[in-house]
Amino acid sequence: MYQRKIPIDYDCGLSVAMEVVGSKWKFCILDEISKGIKRPKDLVNAINGITKRVLQKQLRELELHGLLEKTIYTEIPLRVEYNLTVSGKSLLPLVSAIDQWGMGFSSRLKTILETEATMNYL
Amino acid sequence: MYQRKIPIDYDCGLSVAMEVVGSKWKFCILDEISKGIKRPKDLVNAINGITKRVLQKQLRELELHGLLEKTIYTEIPLRVEYNLTVSGKSLLPLVSAIDQWGMGFSSRLKTILETEATMNYL
DNA sequence: ATGGATGGTGATAAAATTATCACTAAGTGA
DNA sequence: TCACTTAGTGATAATTTTATCACCATCCAT
Numbered sequence: 364m365y366q367r368k369i370p371i372d373y374d375c376g377l378s379v380a381m382e383v384v385g386s387k388w389k390f391c392i393l394d395e396i397s398k399g400i401k402r403p404k405d406l407v408n409a410i411n412g413i414t415k416r417v418l419q420k421q422l423r424e425l426e427l428h429g430l431l432e433k434t435i436y437t438e439i440p441l442r443v444e445y446n447l448t449v450s451g452k453s454l455l456p457l458v459s460a461i462d463q464w465g466m467g468f469s470s471r472l473k474t475i476l477e478t479e480a481t482m483n484y485l
Numbered sequence: 486m487y488q489r490k491i492p493i494d495y496d497c498g499l500s501v502a503m504e505v506v507g508s509k510w511k512f513c514i515l516d517e518i519s520k521g522i523k524r525p526k527d528l529v530n531a532i533n534g535i536t537k538r539v540l541q542k543q544l545r546e547l548e549l550h551g552l553l554e555k556t557i558y559t560e561i562p563l564r565v566e567y568n569l570t571v572s573g574k575s576l577l578p579l580v581s582a583i584d585q586w587g588m589g590f591s592s593r594l595k596t597i598l599e600t601e602a603t604m605n606y607l
Numbered sequence: 608a609t610g611g612a613t614g615g616t617g618a619t620a621a622a623a624t625t626a627t628c629a630c631t632a633a634g635t636g637a
Numbered sequence: 638t639c640a641c642t643t644a645g646t647g648a649t650a651a652t653t654t655t656a657t658c659a660c661c662a663t664c665c666a667t
Contacts, residue, residue, distance in 0.1 A: 376586065379587035385509075439665060450590060465500065536627075563632095
């Protein structure tokens with residue numbers, strides 16, 4: 364993690380939410396965990412494009428922010444699970460709502476971006 | 486804007502949504518516009534901490550992504566308004582849900598971050 | 608003792624986002 | 638002409654986020 368220079372605005376719900384969950388992978392991670400994929404190794408396989416190292420950091424942040432809790436099982440081979448806390452679970456309706464909105468907007472975005480690319484708008 | 490190197494996964498709703506709305510200010514901007522604050526100048530005043538230049542870029546992206554539409558009134562002094570499109574409006578329930586979640590989580594996050602800061606966890 | 612499986616870290620590079628500053632343009636009224 | 642308002646842009650710096658690579662530790666089986 365890094366040393367944030369610009370402080371969070373705790374009075375703005377959107378600012379708080381963005382801090383905790385506003386990153387490339389966190390929603391995906393919470394989503395997969397809610398589906399029962401809880402081990403780092405399995406999460407790496409389940410989430411398209413993420414690497415072990417990045418996943419590790421995201422899990423750590425989610426844990427520090429109180430959305431996940433980590434359990435270590437002294438089994439062979441070593442097993443670690445990340446489970447949703449109460450706060451984490453309270454986010455699930457949002458995660459699925461955002462996912463659904465994104466799915467609905469997907470084809471439209473694709474069209475828009477392709478059109479703009481050919482028109483050199485960006 | 487910049488040239489994205491890692492492509493969007495159009496099959497993942499969360500990925501699509503993050504692309505369009507996953508940034509520091511966009512939810513705030515949509516929120517303010519939904520409350521009736523539509524002119525760049527007024528948005529700068531309404532949104533704590535944003536600068537004119539940054540707002541301008543965010544508005545442009547939201548417009549390109551089809552969430553806002555821009556109207557230029559030939560008045561004196563010059564008046565420009567950004568209004569929500571149908572897609573933009575379809576996001577409002579999410580914006581307010583996220584805002585509410587963030588408000589509910591705010592004090593908890595503050596406690597967590599302050600505790601961890603003193604414990605050098607970060 | 609060696610190697611595989613799992614979970615994890617440190618250092619650093621690359622990419623992406625946001626901030627800053629100085630500027631342009633149109634219109635209007637003093 | 639000059640100042641003022643509003644909207645907007647270009648160049649660049651600073652910050653933040655993600656990615657890459659090489660590495661460590663444990664436990665176990667061969």
